Amino acid sequence: MTKPTDCGCNEYRELSRRGFLGVAPGAALAAAAAAAAPAWVPRVALAKDHNSARDVLVNVFLRGGADAINMLVPAGDPDYYGSRPTIGVQSGDLIPLNGTTFYALCKPLAPLATAYNAGHLAFVPACGTGDPTRSHFDAQKFMEFGTPNQPASNIFSGWIGRHLQTTPPKGGPIRGVAISNTLPKALAGGPGVLPIRNPANFTLAGRAATADERTRALLELYETYPDPMGSAALDTVETIAILNQLDIANYQPANNAQYPTSAFGTALKSAAAMIRGDIGVEVIEVDRGGWDTHASQGTISGTMQALMDDLAQSLAAFYADISASHLSTTTVTVMSEFGRRCEENGSLGTDHGHAGMMMVLGGNILGGQVYGQWPGMGLQYRYNGLDLKTTTDYRLVLSEIVQKRLGNPQTAAVFPNYTAGSFLGIAQ
Amino acid sequence: MTSHVLSETEQRLADVVAHATRTRSRSSGVSRRGFLRVGAGTAAAAATLGLVAKPADAGMRRAIAAAGGATTDPKLTLVKRATQGFSLLDYALAHGLGYGGWLSYQINHTKIDDSAVNAMLAPLTTLTMTPQQLYDAVQNSSLTAGTIYRELAEATMVRSIHSPRQLFERMVEFWTNHFNIDWNDGAVRYMLPDFDRTVIRQHAMGYFPDMLKASAKHGAMLVYLDNNTNVVGRPQENYARELLELHTVGVDNGYTQTDVQELARALTGWTIENVRSGRLGTFRFNPRGHDTGAKTVMGLVIPPNQTGTDDGDQVIDYLAKHPNTAKFIATKLATWFLGENPVPAAINAIASTYTATGGHIPSMLRVVLSQPAIATATPKIRQPRGHLTSMFRSTLGQLAVGTNRTSIVNELTLLGQLPHRWPTPDGFPDDIASWGKALHPRWNFSARYCLNQVRIATVDVVSLLPLVQAATPGSQAWGINLILTGGTMSEEEQYTVQDFIDVHDGTAATIRDAFGLAGSAPSAQLY
Numbered sequence: 001m002t003k004p005t006d007c008g009c010n011e012y013r014e015l016s017r018r019g020f021l022g023v024a025p026g027a028a029l030a031a032a033a034a035a036a037a038p039a040w041v042p043r044v045a046l047a048k049d050h051n052s053a054r055d056v057l058v059n060v061f062l063r064g065g066a067d068a069i070n071m072l073v074p075a076g077d078p079d080y081y082g083s084r085p086t087i088g089v090q091s092g093d094l095i096p097l098n099g100t101t102f103y104a105l106c107k108p109l110a111p112l113a114t115a116y117n118a119g120h121l122a123f124v125p126a127c128g129t130g131d132p133t134r135s136h137f138d139a140q141k142f143m144e145f146g147t148p149n150q151p152a153s154n155i156f157s158g159w160i161g162r163h164l165q166t167t168p169p170k171g172g173p174i175r176g177v178a179i180s181n182t183l184p185k186a187l188a189g190g191p192g193v194l195p196i197r198n199p200a201n202f203t204l205a206g207r208a209a210t211a212d213e214r215t216r217a218l219l220e221l222y223e224t225y226p227d228p229m230g231s232a233a234l235d236t237v238e239t240i241a242i243l244n245q246l247d248i249a250n251y252q253p254a255n256n257a258q259y260p261t262s263a264f265g266t267a268l269k270s271a272a273a274m275i276r277g278d279i280g281v282e283v284i285e286v287d288r289g290g291w292d293t294h295a296s297q298g299t300i301s302g303t304m305q306a307l308m309d310d311l312a313q314s315l316a317a318f319y320a321d322i323s324a325s326h327l328s329t330t331t332v333t334v335m336s337e338f339g340r341r342c343e344e345n346g347s348l349g350t351d352h353g354h355a356g357m358m359m360v361l362g363g364n365i366l367g368g369q370v371y372g373q374w375p376g377m378g379l380q381y382r383y384n385g386l387d388l389k390t391t392t393d394y395r396l397v398l399s400e401i402v403q404k405r406l407g408n409p410q411t412a413a414v415f416p417n418y419t420a421g422s423f424l425g426i427a428q
Numbered sequence: 429m430t431s432h433v434l435s436e437t438e439q440r441l442a443d444v445v446a447h448a449t450r451t452r453s454r455s456s457g458v459s460r461r462g463f464l465r466v467g468a469g470t471a472a473a474a475a476t477l478g479l480v481a482k483p484a485d486a487g488m489r490r491a492i493a494a495a496g497g498a499t500t501d502p503k504l505t506l507v508k509r510a511t512q513g514f515s516l517l518d519y520a521l522a523h524g525l526g527y528g529g530w531l532s533y534q535i536n537h538t539k540i541d542d543s544a545v546n547a548m549l550a551p552l553t554t555l556t557m558t559p560q561q562l563y564d565a566v567q568n569s570s571l572t573a574g575t576i577y578r579e580l581a582e583a584t585m586v587r588s589i590h591s592p593r594q595l596f597e598r599m600v601e602f603w604t605n606h607f608n609i610d611w612n613d614g615a616v617r618y619m620l621p622d623f624d625r626t627v628i629r630q631h632a633m634g635y636f637p638d639m640l641k642a643s644a645k646h647g648a649m650l651v652y653l654d655n656n657t658n659v660v661g662r663p664q665e666n667y668a669r670e671l672l673e674l675h676t677v678g679v680d681n682g683y684t685q686t687d688v689q690e691l692a693r694a695l696t697g698w699t700i701e702n703v704r705s706g707r708l709g710t711f712r713f714n715p716r717g718h719d720t721g722a723k724t725v726m727g728l729v730i731p732p733n734q735t736g737t738d739d740g741d742q743v744i745d746y747l748a749k750h751p752n753t754a755k756f757i758a759t760k761l762a763t764w765f766l767g768e769n770p771v772p773a774a775i776n777a778i779a780s781t782y783t784a785t786g787g788h789i790p791s792m793l794r795v796v797l798s799q800p801a802i803a804t805a806t807p808k809i810r811q812p813r814g815h816l817t818s819m820f821r822s823t824l825g826q827l828a829v830g831t832n833r834t835s836i837v838n839e840l841t842l843l844g845q846l847p848h849r850w851p852t853p854d855g856f857p858d859d860i861a862s863w864g865k866a867l868h869p870r871w872n873f874s875a876r877y878c879l880n881q882v883r884i885a886t887v888d889v890v891s892l893l894p895l896v897q898a899a900t901p902g903s904q905a906w907g908i909n910l911i912l913t914g915g916t917m918s919e920e921e922q923y924t925v926q927d928f929i930d931v932h933d934g935t936a937a938t939i940r941d942a943f944g945l946a947g948s949a950p951s952a953q954l955y
Contacts, residue, residue, distance in 0.1 A: 063852070134669070134688075135679045137854050156861070181812075181844030182862040195866050197844050202868065206875030210941050213928065218871065220924045221949045228864035229809075229950050236868050289851050294666040295654040346662030347654055352669065384685060 053407040054167070055331040055362065056275050057283045058268075058318075059160060059186060061144075062311070062336035064291030065136060067350050068357030069339060069377070069388065070304060071109060072123050072370070076102035079377040083342045087350070093300045103370050107300045108308035111316035115361055119368040120319070120327065122426050124358040126375050127392040128338055134352040136292065139337035144185035146395065146415045157189025159395075159414050160283050163402055164190035166410040172231065173238035176283040177274065179267040183228075184285050193283075194235050199270040200248040202240055248273045254324030257317040264288045265314040272321040275330055282406075291336060295347035319361060327363035331405045331427070333398065334359035339388055342377045354387035358397050364405060364428040371397075371424045396420050400427055502802050503527050504914050508955040509765050509805060510534055510797055511594035512601070513818030514914050516896070518594065531797055534595035535790045537633055545591045551829060552579040555621050559647060559709035562618040573617050577848070578835050580611065580621050584847045585813075585836050589820040589827050599632040599789065602764050604848070605855030607643045607675065609652045611848040619648035619709045620848060636757060636787030637748035640675060644744055645737075647700040647709025653853065656699040658692060659717035668692035670853045676747040678756035683726050690723045694730055694739040713737050726750070754782040758792070765796045767806035768859055774801045807954045809860045812843035815870050818955070819877050819947055822912045825887035834883050843869045867948075874947030878940045889943040890936045904929050904939070908946045917951040925949070 073089050074080050081088045094104035098117055103125070105113060115121035129148035133139050142148040146159035157165070164175050164187075172192025178184050180195045187193045196202055204211055215237055222233030251273035259265040267286045274281045290307055297304045315332070322330050339356035355375070361367070375381050375389035383389045399411040400423040411420060503522045508514050510531070522530035533540070549555065554562060554576050565571035588597050607628065611620045623646050631639035643649050644667075650656040653667035668691040673679045697718030701710040713736055723730040723739065728746045730739050747753055758778035762770035778795050785791040795801060810818055816839065820827055827836060840846050844866060850856050857863065876882055878889050889911075897907045905926035909917040925946050932938040946952060 133680060134685065135673050136852060137673075138679055181866060182857060183865050185861075188861055193865065194868075195844075197842075197866075197869065204875075205872035205881075206879060206944060207937065207941060210932070210938075213931070214875070214941060214945060217924050217928050217945050218948060221921055221945070222867075224920070225950045228860060229867065229953065232865035232867050235865075236871075240868070292666070292852070294664050295657050344662070345664035346659045347657035347664045349654070349664060351665045386685070 054282060055329050055364070055405040056281060056326070057160070057401070057406060058271055058275075058330065058332040059283065059285045060315075060332060060334040061140075061184065061186070061285065061287045062291050062334065063136070063140065063287055063289040064293075064336070065139070065338045065340055065352055066291040066307075066336035066356060067293055067297065067304060067340040068125060068336070068355075069342070069350075070297075070299065071106050071308060072103050072125050072357055073106055074102060074125070074374055074377065075104050077374065077377050079342075079379075083377050084344045086348055087297060087299055087344045089299045097370070098368055100370050102374065106304075106308060108305045109312045111312040112359075114316060115319045116368055120363060120365055121359065121361045122365055122367040122369055122371055124360070124371045124392050124397055124424070124426070126355045126372055126388055126390060127335075127358045127394050127397065128355040128390045130390040130393055132354075134338065134354075136337055136352070141185055143335065143337050143394065145188075147417070148395075150417060155416065158184070158186035159398065160186045160285070161188045161190035161193065162414045163406060163408055164193065164282065166413045167406070167408050172235035174235070174242055174279060174281050176285070177239075177281055178285040178287075179270060180285065180287060184287065187283070187285060190283075191231070192235055194232060194239060196239070199243055199274065200251070202243045204240055242279050243274075246273065246277045246279060253317065253321040255320040257321035258313075259317040259321075260310055260313045262310050262314065264310050265317065268314045268318045269321075272318055275322060275326050276324075293340070293349050294345070294351060295349040297349045315361065323363075329363070331360065331362035331365065331401055333401060334361075335394060341386055342382055342388060343386075354383045355390040358392075358394055360397065360401065360426055362405065362427070366426055366428065371426055392424070393418075397424065397426060400424060404428065502799050503530070504916075505802050505805055506531065506797060506799075508914070509802065510598060511821070512588040512597050513814065513821035514912070514955065515821045515824070516911060516914065517824075518821075519914055527799055531794070534593070535633070535793055537593040537596040540592045542591055542593055545587055548586055548590065548829065549583050552583055554579045555583055555625070557621065558707075559615075559618040559622055560703070560707055562621070563615075563703060563708050566618070572832070574832055576617055576621065577611050578830075578832055578837050580624060581837050581840065581847050582829055582835055584624075585817065585840070586827055586829065588813075588817045589825075595793070596633055599793075600628055602761070603628050603632050603639065605850075605858075606760065607639075607649065608850055608853050608855035609648050609848070610851045612851075613652050615709070616648050616652050619646070619651065622646075622709070623648035624848075631789075633789050633793075636782070636789060637745065640748050641741070641744055643675070644671070644695075644740065645698070645711040647711065650698065650700050650711070651709075655695055658696050658698065659714075660693075660696045660719035663689065663692040663696050663719065665689065665692045668695055671695075671744075671747070674853055674855075676756065677726075677750055677752035678759075681752045681756065682750075687726050691725045691743060693719045693721070694723050694725060694743050698737065698740055748787060751779075751783065754779040754787075757782055757787070761792060761796050762801075763858065766801060766804060767808045769806075771804045774804055777801070808858075809863050809953055810955055811856060811858065811863060812845040812866070812869060812873075813840065813847060814955075815947075815953065816840070816843060816873060816877075818952075819874060819912075820885070820887070823878070823887050823889050823892060823943070825877070825885055828884045828886070830884040836884055839873060839882055843873055867953075870953060871948040874952075875941070875944035878944040878947065879937075880940070890939050893939060904942065905946070908943055912943070912946055912952050917946065917949060921946070921949045921951055 070089055073094055075094055089106050093107045095107060095110045095113055096104050112121060129143050131142050131148035144158050145155055147153040147155050170191055175192030176187050176190050178187055178195045179199060181197050183195045204215060206214060218233060219237055222230050248270050253272060259269040271284045271286055288311060293303050296302060335358050336356045338353055340350035340353040345351055372392040375391050379385060395415045395418050399415060399420040402408050402411050402414050404427040504519060506527060507518050507522050511518055525533055562576055566573055591597050609616060609620060611617055627639060627642045627646050631642060653670055654664060655667035658664050665688050669688050672683050697714040699712050699714050701707040701712050720733050722732040725743050728743060730742060758775045761778055762774045766774060778792050781792050781795050877885060880887060892911060893904060893907050896910055903926050905922040908925060909915055909922055925942050928945055929938055929942050
């Protein structure tokens, strides 16, 4: 056993290869702090240098093609109710938003109004990749790889992965965490990224008596192995040590934030614990599936209501939670692979469409506003006569976030073959 | 047949283990006691052949290892790719039967006795119930919906681990992904066991067009992809799009948005019987919901006013014969068996066979698993489910049928891969980019399984090791390597495992830990 180290320096990775329990001294300090403090305190202070110039990014992907038209409702569009005679959200079920009479929130999203009215949540309707595909899987891939309209692309890394590649340090641990069973494509190629199903239970199973030696052996087994498995082994071992210090299972949210007990709510709660624990995590991805509402999607009751409830209540709890200490250093981006058809179908649902919507939340987001332009739902305004046109490229929004909030000027590397125009001015 | 010539010793050893296989099969095969008898059978047969007296025989060691991935024996790759997890017993059988002989044996799956597994599954009564029966049972509280899922998942795993029809089970997994349906989607939960039985298992080794048509008219698919509500006037595209994108020609491969809409029109009125009919989920054509106008789908002209399901039948037959479908199915099969980015020659050969045979799956398997094709195979990462079945199969572990609290579903949850629960119709990913960084669940499963901490599993790696070492002298790590991978772990990996054993006291617990470590090694994640 090499001597433990509390190093927060550039050699962290190299040292921890030899002393993977390197955060142990932090545990002692934090345990002392915990004894004095009534509230939850992470058992580790700083696992490594936290670059305060960069926000922690929480990327939320709504898989399935969320029906943005019925979330941020364009009630002022004269063709809205005509396109959706049955599933259009009635005026009594709309939550007005400051600064706009054109848009309003569908009632289940009401919990988001707090962040919006506080100026911390922005909406970008009619936003998307602009790629013509209506395939979920291609659309997700293009959005996550950052390669829409590039059918011959041979890029297999994600935009978040490339952001991490182009910012120090070169390795892990725990630069990116996907609360997931598999690695989302957006994080592909990123140094120090791991999928973790449940960060509150990330421990090494087996005999405790041999845990240290088995850990050493595991590191040896993978030491010279190529990526993605080789680096994942070291990142896994180090992350086990870090998350063990953090004690997410006993996390107590701030401001009495009440997370839904859903998988999504629980994942955002773990995300908040990691952010408030200052463990150095830079990106956390949390996905929410189920948005492929071809049939019986409902308005303020039914499938869409359940989806929106979970999304809004979870995000609202997260917002309240991080507001205590980390609002100004956290940015949340929410996207979906495409929006849905302007017109409802015969199943009282909506088929795959084109433009969707982005939401951006954070202490340094110029929120309380709706950005971009509304293309119109009338037949003459539609993409291919069917769908909402894309008026804002999602890469424009993300380039601004990457540059201003993630402190990375290399947006051309993050989004190759794309030249961002003037930023929306959505972030400080 | 293979050109590989077995040495006399290798042949004799193959006979030995083949004998053990027969012994195991006679002694009801899948039980733990059966496994112990395997050991006895192996030892007795080895003694008869005089092999035990020559423990240093290099040829003998080669017989287990040499044909391994480190050398050139294609049979090891074949056995790994065509099964739900490597086992020395399968490998020995392949030695006995030869490359082509073993492949034929597996392809002619109905001739393989599967009665032991069927006996194991007999208590799982939901597997053979109709959707209506399952619905009624849940309504009257004699059954929970969770039990339906648990039994389906258990049956899937028990068959994968214990069925001697290994290639068939591998194809069941392949087609289940190809026609993926999430159990957790409304009334689908009552229909999926029937779908598994009457669509996937019925046709997994038959003709692809038959399976395609059966899937199109099954309640589980009709509900999952919403075609049950696709009616004239405002058709909905969910099933039509996935039928093109995922089931037949492949994404954006020769069709436009207009084709999707036209196909959706052709399928209007394809729906299901409801609960009140007493035949929940049974296919029903609703003439009043059908659009009788003319349609054109990818160049196929469908005349107006056809009767019954003719529109849909015609277009599905057309898609099944489409060359893009042949290519798409060929590419997926090649990727499944040979690895990511398979060589074009392999894809083309399979596609040609698809076209020549009308989508005859065994004929395609003979091509994709042929020796020249297997020679082009590249390493694949096992999916978590495959890692679990591989650990069981290689160590001759026994998976029992459990309860809602103790079933294998709990382990699959921890591993991050619940069969029949992938939410979207594309099926589980099968690439190293998706799974390669999720090592932690594999490590933990390997460790706990080898310690016998998985409650519904029984395994005795401590007794297994000396059996193999008796047949092939070498370090303990070498024996563990043979058992888990057929000998494809690197020397460095074996050193690490042996070092771990050597610095401990060599107790049974150490051996279990060592198996868990070896099962966690990079080579043990690949096949």
